[in-house]
Amino acid sequence: MRFNSLAFRLFTTAAAWTLLVLPIAGFIIYGLYRDDVQASFDGQLQKLVNAITVDSMGSAQGPPSPPANLYEPLFEVTHSGWYWQITPVDEPNARKLVSASLATASLPSPTAKNVAPDPSGARWMDAKGPAGEPLRLVEVIDTLGHEPDKPRYSIIVAGPADWLDHLVANFRYRLTTALALAGIGLVAVTLFQVRFGLLPLRQIEGGLAAIRSGAKTTLEGELPAEIEPLQSELNALIHSNQQIVDRARTQVGNLAHALKTPLAVILNEARGDKTGLGSKVAEQAQIMGSSITRYLDRARMATRTGVAGGVTPVAAVIEPLVRTLARIHQEKKVEIAVVCPPDARFQGERQDLEEMLGNLLDNACKWARRKVVLNVDVSPETTRTRRGKRLSITVADDGPGLTDEQRARIGKRGLRLDETKPGSGLGLSIVMDLAQSYRGSCELARSPNGGLAVHLELPAA
Amino acid sequence: MRVLVVEDDKDLNRQLVGALADAGYAVDSASDGEEGYFLGDTEPYDIVILDIGLPKMDGISILEQWRRSDRKMPVIILTARDRWSDKVAGMDAGADDYLAKPFHMEELLARVRAQMRRASGHASSEIECGPLRLDTKSARVTCDGQQIKLTSHEYRLLAYLMHHNGRVVSRTELVEHLYEQDFDRDSNTIEVFIGRLRKKIPVDLIETVRGLGYRLSEKPGQA
Numbered sequence: 003m004r005f006n007s008l009a010f011r012l013f014t015t016a017a018a019w020t021l022l023v024l025p026i027a028g029f030i031i032y033g034l035y036r037d038d039v040q041a042s043f044d045g046q047l048q049k050l051v052n053a054i055t056v057d058s059m060g061s062a063q064g065p066p067s068p069p070a071n072l073y074e075p076l077f078e079v080t081h082s083g084w085y086w087q088i089t090p091v092d093e094p095n096a097r098k099l100v101s102a103s104l105a106t107a108s109l110p111s112p113t114a115k116n117v118a119p120d121p122s123g124a125r126w127m128d129a130k131g132p133a134g135e136p137l138r139l140v141e142v143i144d145t146l147g148h149e150p151d152k153p154r155y156s157i158i159v160a161g162p163a164d165w166l167d168h169l170v171a172n173f174r175y176r177l178t179t180a181l182a183l184a185g186i187g188l189v190a191v192t193l194f195q196v197r198f199g200l201l202p203l204r205q206i207e208g209g210l211a212a213i214r215s216g217a218k219t220t221l222e223g224e225l226p227a228e229i230e231p232l233q234s235e236l237n238a239l240i241h242s243n244q245q246i247v248d249r250a251r252t253q254v255g256n257l258a259h260a261l262k263t264p265l266a267v268i269l270n271e272a273r274g275d276k277t278g279l280g281s282k283v284a285e286q287a288q289i290m291g292s293s294i295t296r297y298l299d300r301a302r303m304a305t306r307t308g309v310a311g312g313v314t315p316v317a318a319v320i321e322p323l324v325r326t327l328a329r330i331h332q333e334k335k336v337e338i339a340v341v342c343p344p345d346a347r348f349q350g351e352r353q354d355l356e357e358m359l360g361n362l363l364d365n366a367c368k369w370a371r372r373k374v375v376l377n378v379d380v381s382p383e384t385t386r387t388r389r390g391k392r393l394s395i396t397v398a399d400d401g402p403g404l405t406d407e408q409r410a411r412i413g414k415r416g417l418r419l420d421e422t423k424p425g426s427g428l429g430l431s432i433v434m435d436l437a438q439s440y441r442g443s444c445e446l447a448r449s450p451n452g453g454l455a456v457h458l459e460l461p462a463a
Numbered sequence: 464m465r466v467l468v469v470e471d472d473k474d475l476n477r478q479l480v481g482a483l484a485d486a487g488y489a490v491d492s493a494s495d496g497e498e499g500y501f502l503g504d505t506e507p508y509d510i511v512i513l514d515i516g517l518p519k520m521d522g523i524s525i526l527e528q529w530r531r532s533d534r535k536m537p538v539i540i541l542t543a544r545d546r547w548s549d550k551v552a553g554m555d556a557g558a559d560d561y562l563a564k565p566f567h568m569e570e571l572l573a574r575v576r577a578q579m580r581r582a583s584g585h586a587s588s589e590i591e592c593g594p595l596r597l598d599t600k601s602a603r604v605t606c607d608g609q610q611i612k613l614t615s616h617e618y619r620l621l622a623y624l625m626h627h628n629g630r631v632v633s634r635t636e637l638v639e640h641l642y643e644q645d646f647d648r649d650s651n652t653i654e655v656f657i658g659r660l661r662k663k664i665p666v667d668l669i670e671t672v673r674g675l676g677y678r679l680s681e682k683p684g685q686a
Binding site for chain 2: 329
């Protein structure tokens with residue numbers, strides 16, 4: 003997932019929201035639960051203190067009696083954490099009553115610590131018990147028989163606060179685990195949702211790659227309603243682009259036809275005329291012819307666009323060319339030996355490869371004594387030069403070849419070293435222009451059997 | 464040797480006809496596809512110069528139809544369309560050579576000669592028959608090194624016989640291959656020209672095969 007991608011945006015926003023909301027929800031749930039548990043514990047203590055107060059202080063005569071009912075069995079178990087204590091407030095020396103669980107210890111009084119009473123008159127406090135355990139205690143001040151003029155007593159009931167803490171901690175642990183699992187689940191679902199939701203875009207990506215590599219000519223597949231218009235627009239664009247290229251090609255061809263025939267007429271007429279004017283016209287018409295060929299080729303190259311480049315199987319181009327050249331050079335009985343891997347494919351237009359190979363093979367056939375060798379090789383991708391697969395094509399003949407100096411000059415436009423061999427002399431420079439337009443190269447060398455060897459390097463698909 | 468030129472540009476057509484006639488061929492011409500197809504289909508031409516872009520019927524279709532109906536004369540395509548795909552299409556349709564415009568007339572004539580030679584099975588541009596020697600390039604005939612001056616009709620007749628030496632050639636065949644379509648075809652004129660040739664050539668190589676025609680043989684026959 004790249005930083006600047008739709009998937010990244012969707013995923014990070016969804017994940018951030020999840021990670022923000024889940025802890026907040028956790029805090030709220032935890033707080034509510036803790037308050038609830040505390041309230042219910044306090045309610046139990048309140049009930050106990052009320053019951054003990056009513057039980058012990060019911061009679062207005064005499065000192066308070068130990069409660070007749072046990073209420074809580076743990077009041078009998080020493081240091082159980084459940085305690086009660088009834089102490090006189092006004093007479094410090096009077097006897098105090100305590101639960102068996104308290105033994106010789108006593109409970110601290112919230113009144114003594116200046117704890118304010120709640121609306122019902124009960125005072126709440128957290129304290130340490132006789133065994134050092136945390137306690138929650140509640141104190142109620144009441145008079146004997148609830149009569150206002152009788153002596154006041156403090157009634158304290160305590161329960162183990164650690165039990166409460168255990169309960170809350172246990173809940174917190176389970177809540178955290180559950181929320182964490184939910185978070186992980188949500189993030190995973192988000193990831194899946196993003197991937198699944200953006201699947202059609204991946205499909206488009208793949209489709210475009212297929213178009214670029216030439217495997218397909220249109221963007222195919224059933225795409226969702228939202229991007230379906232994009233697909234049809236893109237296909238229309240590719241189609242119209244192809245049409246424009248085709249039309250330009252046709253126009254160029256028509257222009258060639260329209261210009262070359264009159265030019266042939268002028269040339270023939272001028273050559274027949276033996277005056278100075280005739281030779282001048284012939285010379286100039288020849289230059290015009292070269293220019294037309296050159297710029298028509300240029301124009302044709304310019305119509306090639308990078309949007310939907312073709313892929314051309316090399317062997318399928320070589321076969322008809324060799325067949326045609328064998329016929330054209332039938333008299334010479336030149337043998338054309340071809341070595342071409344069947345899977346060699348050229349990343350470019352068929353016509354351009356045809357022009358390059360046709361011109362090279364035709365030249366080689368004109369000059370060869372008996373044999374022309376065409377060798378095609380595909381070199382793998384090189385990471386060092388960051389280039390894709392390359393086609394390496396060599397056309398070599400066993401003819402007279404060229405000197406180093408001739409080889410250096412021959413690439414120049416329109417140059418012909420030998421006027422006795424037919425041809426317009428543009429063949430090789432067109433090959434060089436075409437190779438260059440594909441960011442390839444065309445080099446001349448001496449072939450092992452004496453003639454000229456032309457090395458072409460082109461992008462492979 | 465009869466040549467058909469199918470070319471719609473009338474200036475180029477005229478130039479081609481002129482150059483070929485000057486080179487000693489009997490030339491017919493057509494300026495549209497239908498006419499060209501019809502002529503090639505009905506007349507026995509020795510070679511056809513065919514343009515591709517023609518009104519009414521294009522050159523490739525013409526050529527394909529000729530080849531389908533077994534018309535085997537050599538065809539040189541002469542066209543402005545010089546892409547290799549066009550050349551492949553032309554050669555696959557049955558053409559024997561391909562020349563792109565603009566062209567040198569000498570080059571066209573050289574290719575016409577080459578096709579003629581190929582069709583009659585001769586390897587070089589010079590054809591020999593006993594002491595007779597025909598240079599198709601310069602249209603000259605020599606006998607034992609001595610040049611023989613011939614009129615264009617005489618040259619055509621002798622060249623045809625030399626291209627097909629050793630074979631009996633009928634008068635009808637000679638008439639069909641030596642004269643333009645609208646020439647007054649009288650087979651008696653052939654006899655007249657044969658007579659003239661026999662006078663000009665020191666050794667008698669032209670043999671009359673009774674009821675069949677003429678044969679050029681390497682050894683002088685009994686006159």
